[in-house]
Amino acid sequence: MNPKLILLLIIIIPLLGAFIGFILGRIKEKIRDLFNIFITGVILALVTYLYPIVSYETINLSISDIMGVGLHLKLDMFRYIFVWLTCFIWFLVTIYSTQYLVSYKNRNRYYLFFMLTLWSTIGVFISEDLINLFTFFEIMSLASYPLIIHDEDAYSHEAGQTYLIMAVTGGLVLLMGLFLLYDYTQTLRISELKVALLNIGWIKYVITSLIIFGFGVKAGMVPLHIWLPKAHPAAPAPASAILSGILLKTGIFGILITSQLIVSEDEKVAIVILILGFITMVSGGFLAMFQRNIKRILAYSSMSQMGYIIVGIGLMGILKEHKAIALYGTLYHIINHVFFKVLLFMLAGIIYMVLHELSINSIGGFGKGRKLITVMFFIGFCAIIGMPGFNGFISKNLLHHALTEAMIVYPIYWRIICESIFTLSGAFTTAYLLKIFIAVFMEDNNDADRKIKTNITNIAIFPIIILSILIIFIGIKPSFIIDILDMAVTTFNVSGGLDVKFYTLSNIKSSFVSIIIGTLIYTFFIRKVLRKEKDNKWWYENIALNWFSVERNVYSPTINFIFKISSVILKLCDEGLIHMINFINNSFASLGEIQLEFRKNIKKKVPKKVINISDIKRSSVNFDKTLVKKTINDEIDKMGYKMNSITYSIYIFAIVLAIFLVVLLGI
Structure with a gap:
């Protein structure tokens, strides 16, 4: 089959499928559910079919007379990673949604915008022209809004309003940057912009700032993150999973191509991105420790993990021609975050399906006696904290090595500060995940009369098992992902072939230092300060509610x-x-x-x-x-x-x- 035709199909099928599924849902919902699973499965199969083709050549497709400038699509190995992850996660989440949404209203509306979000997200990742990318980016923002307000209660509408305001603001700022970019370069083709920006002077920093602002909103970058901890708890768990696992990556994708393909190796831009990444990383982890709603904790956690990725992007600009290890670490952590964060949000959804509650104070002890769910949450927990043997260990060590290498040229105090922030952020991750794990899966139940709302089905557990297996597999066998990244890094003029020994004593020691510090923070701060107990009942207080916002x-x-x-x-x-x-x-x-x-x-x-x-x-x-x-x-x-x-x-x-x-x- 013609690769260009397949590339066109993966952008057309979800668009048509969204409306066909909506019509089928008006007739019979079970048919619509099966149809959506089939459509997402077909798209995943088509993208997987392209792997051997994309591994040795780039697929380009241009169609004139669309959106004025034409529709320009491109699929290389770098973009392929984002597209395949999107299609794979959407397939699993679609299966999960058929079980999660059983007791929800407006399911047909949900699936319509769910599929439209898939279509526009794929469009973002394969657009070669920035005006095409911007169009899909804005459609994605608007299509995902109904997913956030799906419950239609006061909180979800407030969260949706914040999300929409930030999305529209980011879109307008991004559009302003694109107007200036075109005015000075007369092109918006990503592959042409690196050369076009060489001789336009200081205005390129204004343009870059506007574009990164627009993408930074979607990436949850400080100080543009305010929608993220609101939207995730408000949306149904399947929507939260794709918001955190995939939609945040559209912002990361934009920042990555801007800083590395448009203003490549510019140290000024890199330092700003690095600082913002550190602030995002540490503040997200710190605020997560105080939260009581599991999805809100995971939302701040996503913000923190985006900080790691943004730090990696900044390190790429600082290391310049030696950026290979930072590039590998950034792409590896993007993949890892998709797997373990979608897993954790799905598990939070399982709890909500059973109890219709997500506050730690109300669901304490839920996991006792539920061995399978406990094991799968423990896998996600170990992955995100960087425990050896799990996927997070690999990417965090790559980023740590890149940080060490980049800081050699800077004064010793900068190295100490950066190293301390990196370690402390990892410690916060351990602390807030321990808070969830011990409260939900190890503590005694506070409510003896707690009522079970829904039983857990095997279909809902299936996607979670798949993700758990993948997390362990790519943690034990990192070469599987490294081989794929070898082909992806060529987009950034980096020769593939990273030779790193991951399971060394030094790497394991570095990982355990962060985990031990996090355990101490949990023991002496979260347990002693935030946890209260009276009459054999315990609860957590959020002392950060009235802090600076x-x-x-x-x-x-x-x-x-x-x-x-x-x-x-x-x-x-x-x-x-x-x-x-x-x-x-x-x-x-x-x-x-x-x-x-x-x-x-x-x-x-x-x-x-x-x-x-x-x-x-x-x-x-x-x-x-x-x-x-x-x-x-x-x-x-x-x-x-x-x-x-x-x-x-x-x-x-x-x-x-x-x-x-x-x-x-x-x-």
Whole structure:
């Protein structure tokens, strides 16, 4: 089969499947569920079929007359990793969703937007032109919004509002960056931009900042992360799994191609990304320790893990031609995070299916006696903390080696600070995962009368078992992933063939240092400070609820201030415009009266008995004064009515822009 045809099919099938599935769901939901599993399975099979082809050549496909610039798709081994992971996870989550959503309403709506999100996410990863990428990126943001607000309660709507505001803001900033980029380079083709940006001067840093801002929102990068800890707990568990496992990677993908393929090896950009990565990594882990809702803990955990990946991207820019180990570590951790975080969110969903509750204080002791679930959660726990024998150990050690190598050229105090943050972030990960594991799977049950809402089905467990096996397999046999990465790194002008011994005494020692520190933090801080106990009942307090919040203490006051200032300015403009219109109105009225008086004087001087053409023309000025004045005033009033508010003009502009975008997308 033609590879280009398959590339086209993997972008068309989920789009058509979304609407066909919606129609089938109106007829019979069981048929729709089977159809969605079939469609995601077919897409996964097609992508898997492309592996041997993509491993030795890049597939390019261009279709003109779409979105003005044409549709330009590209699939190399680097992009293939993201596409295959997306299709694989969507297939597993679709199977899981058929069991999880049994007691939910609006299932048909959920699956429609679930499949549209799949379509747009694949589009992001295979777009070769940034305008194509931006279009899919924005569609993905809007399509995933109904997944977040699916419960339609007050909290989910609040979370959805925050998500939408951040997504739209990030999209507009990204679009501004793309406008500037095109203005200075006359191209938005990713493969051409590296050369095009060489001679545009300092403006490239403005452009890069705007683009990274737009992608950083979706990646959950500090300080643009505020939607993430709200959206994950609000969404159903399957949606949380794809939000954390896949959608965050679209932001990472954008930051990666911007910093490495567009402004490659720029140390200034790399240092900024590295600092933001460290802040994201440590703050996400720190805040996760205080949370009580499992999905909120996992949301902050995702933020922290994105920090590791962003640090890896920053290290690539600092190491420049020696960036191979940072590149391998970054891509390996992207793969690892997909597996262990989707696993943990699915397990959180299993708990919710049974109890309809996710607060540690209410579900304590749930896992006692449930050996299979306990074992699978323990696998995810060991993976994310970097325990030897599990996949997280490999990628974290690669990133740690890259950090050590990059810091050699910097003063000793910078090395100590970076090393301390890296170790402490890993310790926080151990601490908050221990909090969940011991409370849910080892503590005694607080509620003897707890009612079971739903029984766990084997179909819901199947995807979790698959992910557990993969986590152990690529942890024990890292060469399986390394061989794939050998082909992917060539996109970044790095020769494949990384030769690293992972299970050395030094690497194992480094991993256990972080784990031991995390265990101490759990024992002496979480257990002693956050955990309370009375009358043989225990609970956790969140003392961070009233701490400094970026959203509450920075964004909300700033937006309110801008709104108030804008209101005052617009009011002044509005009143000034009205006064100007009234002045023009009065001026025209006065002018009309003067002209009328002048023409009346002319009329008196014309002899009545002389009748010729010139007299006829001259007599045409003899019209009624009140009629003239009324006509002028009416026109001025109409003009004043149309222009009496600057807000009206803004609305008109917004409507025209919206129509333009609709037409553009339709084309």
